[in-house]
Amino acid sequence: xxxxxxxxxxxxxxxxxxxxxxxxxxxxxxxxxxxxxxxxxxxxxxxxxxxxxxxxxxxxxxxxxxxxxxxxxxxxxxxxxxxxxxxxxxxxxxxxxxxxxxxxxxxxxxxxxxxxxxxxxxxxxxxxxxxxxxxxxxxxxxxxxxxxxxxxxxxxxxxxxxxxxxxxxxxxxxxxxxxxxxxxxxxxxxxxxxxxxxxxxxxxxxxxxxxxxxxxxxxxxxxxxxxxxxxxxxxxxxxxxxxxxxxxxxxxxxxxxxxxxxxxxxxxxxxxxxxxxxxxxxxxxxxxxxxxxxxxxxxxxxxxxxxxxxxxxxxxxxxxxxxxxxxxxxxxxxxxxxxxxxxxxxxx
Amino acid sequence: xxxxxxxxxxxxxxxxxxxxxxxxxxxxxxxxxxxxxxxxxxxxxxxxxxxxxxxxxxxxxxxxxxxxxxxxxxxxxxxxxxxxxxxxxxxxxxxxxxxxxxxxxxxxxxxxxxxxxxxxxxxxxxxxxxxxxxxxxxxxxxxxxxxxxxxxxxxxxxxxxxxxxxxxxxxxxxxxxxxxxxxxxxxxxxxxxxxxxxxxxxxxxxxxxxxxxxxxxxxxxxxxxxxxxxxxxxxxxxxxxxxxxxxxxxxxxxxxxxxxxxxxxxxxxxxxxxxxxxxxxxxxxxxxxxxxxxxxxxxxxxxxxxxxxxxxxxxxxxxxxxxxxxxxxxxxxxxxxxxxxxxxxxxx
Numbered sequence: 001x002x003x004x005x006x007x008x009x010x011x012x013x014x015x016x017x018x019x020x021x022x023x024x025x026x027x028x029x030x031x032x033x034x035x036x037x038x039x040x041x042x043x044x045x046x047x048x049x050x051x052x053x054x055x056x057x058x059x060x061x062x063x064x065x066x067x068x069x070x071x072x073x074x075x076x077x078x079x080x081x082x083x084x085x086x087x088x089x090x091x092x093x094x095x096x097x098x099x100x101x102x103x104x105x106x107x108x109x110x111x112x113x114x115x116x117x118x119x120x121x122x123x124x125x126x127x128x129x130x131x132x133x134x135x136x137x138x139x140x141x142x143x144x145x146x147x148x149x150x151x152x153x154x155x156x157x158x159x160x161x162x163x164x165x166x167x168x169x170x171x172x173x174x175x176x177x178x179x180x181x182x183x184x185x186x187x188x189x190x191x192x193x194x195x196x197x198x199x200x201x202x203x204x205x206x207x208x209x210x211x212x213x214x215x216x217x218x219x220x221x222x223x224x225x226x227x228x229x230x231x232x233x234x235x236x237x238x239x240x241x242x243x244x245x246x247x248x249x250x251x252x253x254x255x256x257x258x259x260x261x262x263x264x265x266x267x268x269x270x271x272x273x274x275x276x277x278x279x280x281x282x283x284x285x286x287x288x289x290x291x292x293x294x295x296x297x298x299x300x301x302x303x304x305x306x307x308x309x310x311x312x313x314x315x316x317x318x319x320x321x322x323x324x325x326x327x328x329x330x331x332x333x334x335x336x337x338x339x340x341x342x343x344x345x346x347x348x
Numbered sequence: 349x350x351x352x353x354x355x356x357x358x359x360x361x362x363x364x365x366x367x368x369x370x371x372x373x374x375x376x377x378x379x380x381x382x383x384x385x386x387x388x389x390x391x392x393x394x395x396x397x398x399x400x401x402x403x404x405x406x407x408x409x410x411x412x413x414x415x416x417x418x419x420x421x422x423x424x425x426x427x428x429x430x431x432x433x434x435x436x437x438x439x440x441x442x443x444x445x446x447x448x449x450x451x452x453x454x455x456x457x458x459x460x461x462x463x464x465x466x467x468x469x470x471x472x473x474x475x476x477x478x479x480x481x482x483x484x485x486x487x488x489x490x491x492x493x494x495x496x497x498x499x500x501x502x503x504x505x506x507x508x509x510x511x512x513x514x515x516x517x518x519x520x521x522x523x524x525x526x527x528x529x530x531x532x533x534x535x536x537x538x539x540x541x542x543x544x545x546x547x548x549x550x551x552x553x554x555x556x557x558x559x560x561x562x563x564x565x566x567x568x569x570x571x572x573x574x575x576x577x578x579x580x581x582x583x584x585x586x587x588x589x590x591x592x593x594x595x596x597x598x599x600x601x602x603x604x605x606x607x608x609x610x611x612x613x614x615x616x617x618x619x620x621x622x623x624x625x626x627x628x629x630x631x632x633x634x635x636x637x638x639x640x641x642x643x644x645x646x647x648x649x650x651x652x653x654x655x656x657x658x659x660x661x662x663x664x665x666x667x668x669x670x671x672x673x674x675x676x677x678x679x680x681x682x683x684x685x686x687x688x689x690x691x692x693x694x695x696x
Contacts, residue, residue, distance in 0.1 A: 250598075
């Protein structure tokens with residue numbers, strides 16, 4: 001199904017753990033607020049308007065890939081809009097994070113969460129994918145993405161960000177049946193949503209479990225892993241899945257068991273140790289501390305080199321930050337990082 | 349120096365990895381907002397007034413130990429007041445966290461941080477220790493505590509809580525000299541402050557590195573570990589030190605290298621794995637997920653049992669939560685947990 005240019009691109013070769021001319025790199029949140037080209041589009045529309053406008057979402061996705069020279073583009077989208085057709089009322093308040101007006105307050109509230117039988121209501125996402133794929137260089141893959149079931153469930157329960165996930169864990173511990181129903185509906189919906197992105201033109205996908213680091217290994221294994229696994233098992237065979245979790249290196253063995261041909265590592269673990277933990281029979285992505293981009297360029301270079309060195313020249317390393325790039329970061333440092341990795345990765 | 353009653357108390361025996369009749373337990377933040385007796389005192393004074401009133405600080409410390417039946421009391425105090433005589437202007441805004449009016453904005457600002465040569469300005473802490481020790485049961489040890497150098501430095505630099513520690517890490521990465529100067533001044537001050545608590549009557553102390561989990565293992569080792577180690581090395585010999593860090597199990601080998609006869613584990617790691625990582629030649633403390641206290645009692649019991657089981661009957665386990673107890677927790681659940689651990693710990 002892939003063109004030869006895509007079949008042989010750096011990113012997909014590395015995802016298959018094949019040798020590449022240099023280490024591929026892309027940056028989580030690469031089309032973000034640190035980039036003047038992005039901010040200029042944002043003077044015209046709000047964040048959620050941008051997410052729902054295929055033309056503008058395509059524009060910021062393509063621009064970021066082009067100005068940075070990264071080896072993959074990632075669809076500009078948000079984790080939460082897929083919850084709207086499931087029955088969650090979202091609002092993106094100005095300058096604030098998303099607000100959920102009807103969070104899941106009690107186990108009984110789980111009943112009003114509808115499984116996404118049909119993903120047509122998310123047409124704006126698939127339309128953006130088609131436009132990006134049409135205009136992207138022939139040798140640059142397009143990544144789709146979605147939130148992992150736990151991260152989506154905790155958004156829906158907490159109603160927004162959370163420090164301690166008290167409400168989410170309380171439901172998990174006190175009403176396991178309601179918890180499992182919610183996670184099943186999310187997982188089945190995610191499979192359709194992600195395969196929709198692939199059908200529209202994505203060559204790989206990333207699952208973000210941005211909040212699962214608040215869990216103990218036993219809780220992750222019991223309450224979360226089966227659902228992440230069912231999502232990954234349902235994704236169209238042959239499409240690389242990057243399974244990414246942040247905040248707790250002790251979960252890596254179970255993250256690996258949940259699946260994915262690439263495991264995303266955050267910066268809290270040394271990349272060599274993390275790769276050893278998940279096994280050298282999967283590829284890894286990561287894992288520079290994003291704050292490194294605030295340092296002077298010689299320091300940034302040293303820190304990038306330490307990550308490359310930790311890969312020990314083994315095929316199957318996709319360079320990235322350990323989490324998304326911050327708004328405060330100088331865009332020229334991000335561009336410099338991409339050049340450094342391409343240069344130093346040749347000898348890696 | 350210790351009375352026989354203290355010498356042979358459960359907590360100190362476990363800290364020395366000696367066999368005990370049952371597993372000792374205390375709860376981080378046990379004199380906290382979840383407890384009606386504490387809230388009743390707080391109707392009369394603000395948080396910081398309470399910290400600075402030896403009589404009231406003693407009262408809430410003693411009450412929590414008595415109503416819970418825990419095996420140790422911990423001084424009621426806050427991490428930050430020790431920064432005031434060092435040149436940091438603190439304010440505890442109503443209903444908010446602490447605010448620092450003159451955070452360390454630039455490396456040059458480090459110059460105005462004065463090393464604490466004399467801890468007399470913190471007399472209210474030592475006075476509270478004396479009053480608590482006077483009125484505490486003879487077989488209950490009193491724990492002192494302080495923030496570890498990284499956590500104090502990041503408060504002073506960020507000016508309050510932080511999500512990504514951008515300012516702290518930026519200084520660490522871009523001006524290593526200023527960073528080391530700051531960490532040295534904090535470490536030397538901490539040694540005097542902690543030994544002051546011990547001289548006033550504490551039988552053990554805990555260092556809280558509540559925020560160091562945001563660091564990679566390499567950064568912790570290079571920028572933080574030497575200072576935590578210098579604090580622990582400076583504490584009066586023979587006094588058990590609980591070295592506690594939260595948020596990143598991959599730091600445990602280095603936390604152990606920094607020292608402490610007891611390593612505090614948060615809930616992100618399985619206790620058996622964590623103990624193996626730090627070595628069975630130190631004691632461990634922890635590590636129930638604090639949200640477990642929101643569950644029904646049978647579930648709480650199962651979860652507490654899982655933590656006890658993970659200790660595998662090995663002497664040297666001090667039961668605790670993996671972090672502080674939340675205000676939302678029902679106080680009767682905390683009392684029930686103490687009873688459950690004392691009962692189930694007999695067969696552990």
